[in-house]
Amino acid sequence: MRPQDDTTPQSNNPAQPLRRTLIKSGAAAALSGLLPGLQPATRAATLGKPEMEEVKIGFIPLTDCAPVVMASVLGFDKKYGVKIIPSKQASWAAVRDNLLTGGIHMAHALYGLPYGVQLGVGGPKRDMAILMGLNRNGQAISLSDALAKQGVTTGEALAKAVLAKTRTFTFAQTFPTSTHAMWLYYWLATYGINPLKDDKVITVPPPQMVANMRVGSMDGFCVGEPWNAVAIAQKIGFTAATSQDIWPDHPEKALGTTAEFVQKYPNTTKAVMAAVLEACQWIDASLANKTKMANVIAEPGYVNTSVETILPRILGRYTNGLGKSWDDKHPMAFYEDGQVNYPWLSDGMWFLTQFRRWGLIKTDPDYLAVAKAVNRTDLYTEVATALKVPVPKNPMRTSKLIDGVIWDGKDPKTYAHGFKINDMVS
Structure with missing residues (x-):
């Protein structure tokens, strides 16, 4: 489209x-x-x-x-x-x-x-x-105005609706290994939704997100700006979370x-x-x-x-x-x-x-x-x-994500295996 x-x-x-x-x-x-x-x-x-x-x-x-x-x-x-x-x-x-x-x-x-x-x-x-x-920073997760009319405006409310299994919810990201896929999955999992089992995930190019939501192809998407702002301007969707809500900086x-x-x-x-x-x-x-x-x-x-x-x-x-x-x-x-x-x-x-x-x-x-x-x-x-731009002495940095889990790069295997919601095969 x-x-x-x-x-x-x-x-x-x-x-x-x-x-x-x-x-x-x-x-x-x-x-x-x-x-x-x-x-x-x-x-x-x-x-x-x-x-x-x-x-x-x-x-x-x-x-x-x-x-x-x-x-x-x-x-x-x-x-x-x-x-x-x-x-x-x-x-x-x-x-x-x-x-x-x-x-x-x-x-x-x-x-x-x-x-x-x-x-x-x-x-x-x-x-x-x-x-x-x-x-x-500067990306966001948008949900459809149709969900807002049903009172689904938060992660908690979305989880209740998705896990009720009354229908299949569809969410879009921009590429299988994209930042947007990772932000979307992390956010949904924070509220108890397994993004690869409890709903349907599709891939849509960024400029086509708003048009696809307009015709009802998805309930929500994660994409970079300005497409979240465009969804609001065109009264198609609303911002449920920014990516910096999920991981500041x-x-x-x-x-x-x-x-x-x-x-x-x-x-x-x-x-x-x-x-x-x-x-x-x-x-x-x-x-x-x-x-x-x-x-x-x-x-x-x-x-x-x-x-x-x-x-x-x-x-x-x-x-x-x-x-x-x-x-x-x-x-x-x-x-x-x-x-x-x-x-x-x-x-x-x-x-x-x-x-x-x-x-x-x-x-x-x-x-x-x-x-x-x-x-x-x-x-x-x-x-x-x-260019006389400062260079960090340590190539690792410490961050705290939306679920309170700390990431510092010190033990990546334990970190990867530490999430209760995952799609690991072993």
Whole structure:
């Protein structure tokens, strides 16, 4: 089904007062300029001359494609001797396939996608590389307005309805090894629903989520923005939970490629990383920059929706579609002194634990070894050091998820096997 454009009147959107404030305060004057604090191009020489002049980077129409798009639009790529060509993709399966066949060189990728390919889950097996994180947070689980009319507006209420077994509930995610699948499964399981046994799960490309919910193909979905906001604007669904409710400051999209590409074109790889890292810095530096970013990616060649469905949630200004509004403490972030961008080994290992939990892999891998192979902390450290971006000393970090369980990467096998609700075969 064709994705539907948002046609919400601008006057009804919370982004409007903010935009007027920016203009009145004079901040809008900064939209056309670059950050004075960003060092101009002298660092390019330290990363070596790129072997390629043009790099095609695949992306899906989502708000968090912004670092790739802005690195190209603002000319950060030229500073490092490359030209980034953003290439819109139809689905995450297309991203995977085009990475493997050379149709694209790199991708704005789901964090779990390179790990799935690395292990041969759901497709060809190939050595992959996560070069850096692109963003944290900013996804959501939407439920249909039809459920809201039945009083099903919380995880507890949904569990009661699903487990009553009066009908089959259908939920959508974006790709079998996607972040969205993992957030959806984790959230449902937190409330006692086994997502692979108690309901039906389907795969739908992000831009098609709202259209499919409109015709009744699903009761809920997990997807990146702006499609949750679009569902609210079109009165199709409401936000039941944000992904940062499930895991505050979770990894989301990554800059991914094949290990073969990195080996053949190391300087090109580092040049692109540097350009994208500067774009991440730029986006998070001010409200004015975020506003410009929202205007750019809303264009038809990128996300193809209204600025008003993108901007509020980028700024952490949320409404759930049921009358609740709040300022989120963990909105989508692109930089945070490099904390967003560092390819934490523990983040990669977490996805492996969930692949094991949900039966995507049948035995326990060497969690740390796989993460070290995929997450290129060596390349990131080299690029970040050249850009004077802080690099963590410890590649592991500690997080507390919605169910109160702590993840620190220290004992991944015990962690993976510790969930009462799972789909393990052994």
